[in-house]
Amino acid sequence: MPMARFLLSLVSIMFCSTLLHAQAWQPFGVREFGFIFDVPPGFVLTQRSDQGAEFRGENDALLTVWGARLGEHSFRAEIEHRMVEDEKEGWKLTYRRVTPKWASYSGIKNEQIRYVRAIAVCNDRAALFVIITAAMKKSRTIRLWCEWCDP
Numbered sequence: 367m368p369m370a371r372f373l374l375s376l377v378s379i380m381f382c383s384t385l386l387h388a389q390a391w392q393p394f395g396v397r398e399f400g401f402i403f404d405v406p407p408g409f410v411l412t413q414r415s416d417q418g419a420e421f422r423g424e425n426d427a428l429l430t431v432w433g434a435r436l437g438e439h440s441f442r443a444e445i446e447h448r449m450v451e452d453e454k455e456g457w458k459l460t461y462r463r464v465t466p467k468w469a470s471y472s473g474i475k476n477e478q479i480r481y482v483r484a485i486a487v488c489n490d491r492a493a494l495f496v497i498i499t500a501a502m503k504k505s506r507t508i509r510l511w512c513e514w515c516d517p
Contacts, residue, residue, distance in 0.1 A: 394419060399433025401485075401493040427499040436490045444492065445469040445484055452480070477501045 391404040398416050409421035409429050418432025436444050445464050449471055453459060457473035457480055464471075472481045479501045484494045 394431065396431070396433045396493070399487060399491050399493060401433065401487050403431045403493070403495060405429065405431075423499075425500055427497065429495065429497050431493075431495040433487070434492045434494060436492060441466060441469075441484075441486045441492060445471075448482070448484075452482075474501055 391406055393402045394405050394411075395402040396416075396418055405421055406423070406429075409423040409427070411419055412422050413420040415432075417434075418430065421429040421431075423429060434444070439447070442464055449459060449462060452471075452473060455475075457475045459471055459473040461473075462471040463469065467486045469484045470482065472479060474480070477500060479497075479499055481497045482494065483496075484492050487493050
């Protein structure tokens with residue numbers, strides 16, 4: 367009987383460990399721009415370049431992460447330009463917050479939600495990520511990212 371309890375305990379521990387491991391956020395680095403993103407559970411790498419990567423998640427969610435050189439523009443000017451471009455593409459921005467060091471904005475279009483987060487890294491660089499997901503299935507992924515990213 368003690369052996370059966372031991373085996374049952376061992377199986378339980380292994381099962382819980384597997385669940386915890388499966389739910390772990392995975393780091394993804396962009397060496398050229400000097401930063402690391404934590405990719406949420408359930409997202410699979412679908413495309414990669416020197417500047418960033420694209421991941422697909424549940425319910426056709428799309429996560430794109432990349433780095434950008436700001437050049438002669440300020441961080442604020444770059445983000446404001448991106449917001450204008452997104453609006454030109456039909457995104458109705460419903461939230462926006464831009465500071466000298468980070469920015470977030472979101473919008474809706476064709477029953478999709480777009481959430482953008484940008485962080486000034488060093489010198490003339492910025493780290494950005496965008497999540498696009500179905501509006502009707504506002505995934506916990508966006509909530510997780512918002513909780514993770516809020517300063």
